[in-house]
Amino acid sequence: MMKTESVLPPLGTAAAPVPEMLCVFGTGDLGRSLGLRLLQSGYGVVYGSRRPHSCGPLPQGAQVMSHAAAAQSASLIFICVHREHYGFLETMAHHLDGKVLVDLSNNLKKDMYPEANATYLQRLVPGAAVVKGLNTLSAWALQNGLLAGKQVYLCGNSAEAKRAVAELSTKLGLSVLDKGSLSAAKELEDFPLQLFPEWRLPLRVAVGLTASFFFYLLIRDVIYAYVEEGKDISYRITVSLGNKVFPIVSLIMLSLCYLPGVIASFVQLYRGTKYRRFPDWLDRWMRCRKQMGLIALAFAFLHAIYTFVTSTRYSVRHKLISLVTNNNKTTPLYFDNTEAWGQDSFYMLGVLGFFLFVLLGLTSLPSVGGSLSWREFNFIQATLGHLTLFICTTHGYIYAWNKFLRPSTYKWYTPPGSMLCLIVPSVVLVLKALVLLPCVDRTLTRIRQGWERTQPDGEIEKATDL
Numbered sequence: 001m002m003k004t005e006s007v008l009p010p011l012g013t014a015a016a017p018v019p020e021m022l023c024v025f026g027t028g029d030l031g032r033s034l035g036l037r038l039l040q041s042g043y044g045v046v047y048g049s050r051r052p053h054s055c056g057p058l059p060q061g062a063q064v065m066s067h068a069a070a071a072q073s074a075s076l077i078f079i080c081v082h083r084e085h086y087g088f089l090e091t092m093a094h095h096l097d098g099k100v101l102v103d104l105s106n107n108l109k110k111d112m113y114p115e116a117n118a119t120y121l122q123r124l125v126p127g128a129a130v131v132k133g134l135n136t137l138s139a140w141a142l143q144n145g146l147l148a149g150k151q152v153y154l155c156g157n158s159a160e161a162k163r164a165v166a167e168l169s170t171k172l173g174l175s176v177l178d179k180g181s182l183s184a185a186k187e188l189e190d191f192p193l194q195l196f197p198e199w200r201l202p203l204r205v206a207v208g209l210t211a212s213f214f215f216y217l218l219i220r221d222v223i224y225a226y227v228e229e230g231k232d233i234s235y236r237i238t239v240s241l242g243n244k245v246f247p248i249v250s251l252i253m254l255s256l257c258y259l260p261g262v263i264a265s266f267v268q269l270y271r272g273t274k275y276r277r278f279p280d281w282l283d284r285w286m287r288c289r290k291q292m293g294l295i296a297l298a299f300a301f302l303h304a305i306y307t308f309v310t311s312t313r314y315s316v317r318h319k320l321i322s323l324v325t326n327n328n329k330t331t332p333l334y335f336d337n338t339e340a341w342g343q344d345s346f347y348m349l350g351v352l353g354f355f356l357f358v359l360l361g362l363t364s365l366p367s368v369g370g371s372l373s374w375r376e377f378n379f380i381q382a383t384l385g386h387l388t389l390f391i392c393t394t395h396g397y398i399y400a401w402n403k404f405l406r407p408s409t410y411k412w413y414t415p416p417g418s419m420l421c422l423i424v425p426s427v428v429l430v431l432k433a434l435v436l437l438p439c440v441d442r443t444l445t446r447i448r449q450g451w452e453r454t455q456p457d458g459e460i461e462k463a464t465d466l
Contacts (some may be wrong), residue, residue: 019044021074033139033142034137034139048066076164083107100129103131106135116188118156130156132184133152133155134174137152149175151174151175155181213248246302251421254388254425260286264278293361304354349392349398393426396421400419
């Protein structure tokens, strides 16, 4: 018999896999942070520098060489230098033929140059495959490992080069979105220059609602009292008026988070399909729902803080002292059981609604939402979200229920803000109920059909008679 030799090496003697070598041009903050992140992800890193022996501290485990030597040791090169220093790349273009160059550069302002940096780089080095991407990452985020789930954009003329950069980005924990050819590089370079682009519409809505209701309530409460009753209650502008505006804006903003979803449901029912694109205005509205919800939560926080502060105000303390002083000590104050139930229910719903509101805000954070499954996330944001809207709306109805038919409520024939703020959430809840009705009907029909298939004919006839 032939004696077979084992092909497995002895334990502890297996050679470690050679890490893939990547090159970084640039030893500034971004280049050092990117190299550190690549080393932590299991890659080998070599830096290309004009001064290899005096380029400053680099991540431990990285090598540093001249640009030409570093380019020869890797097929993928990250360009972490400013556009005005691209000149050296043209002189060593023959060393970069067939390489993938990832351009991470940004500009200080829009339209700083007639063409995109990546387009200019591709013109300097025509033999390389230039990919624009990862330019939305900061050195701080790279150093602190805050990359999980973060979306980055790529564009380039070579599909193979983009695929290589996308695979590397995925290993770093990034979410990649392909923006097409290199002609989209101008758009990608403008992204870091935008100031809260996804927050602009929600902030405009919040500022508009706040200003509108502030001046509306200022006229109804302060100016009306001064003109009609001769009272100067301007001191209420700072706290009392704010504590009326904040919950109004919070409730309306919360309802605006769920209104586009209801409108989208009606659009899909009308079209008979869910595979057609929504109108641009509705699509834009739906993409900023998270920001609207967080702004609404901020206003709810202000309302909660102002409510706690209210009892310490001088005007409130003076009113309580006057009430006790003017009251006949031998006559007990009348206790209204209905009023007690109303106030306790009002506070209970407010606290519960605020608790659920905070829960919605926490789960919208990427670090929390990323740990949830899609079903869990959908349950919290959709089911508990509509429950939060219902509780907060009921909280508002309990506050305003006895003001609807009271003539003194309509100062200068205008309704109070506590009534106006209930219109939008009430509409959302009614429309959501109408959307759910066909779903409930279809579910009951399927349950009944399934039950009938499992029953003998005689039992079905008995059930039908009943």
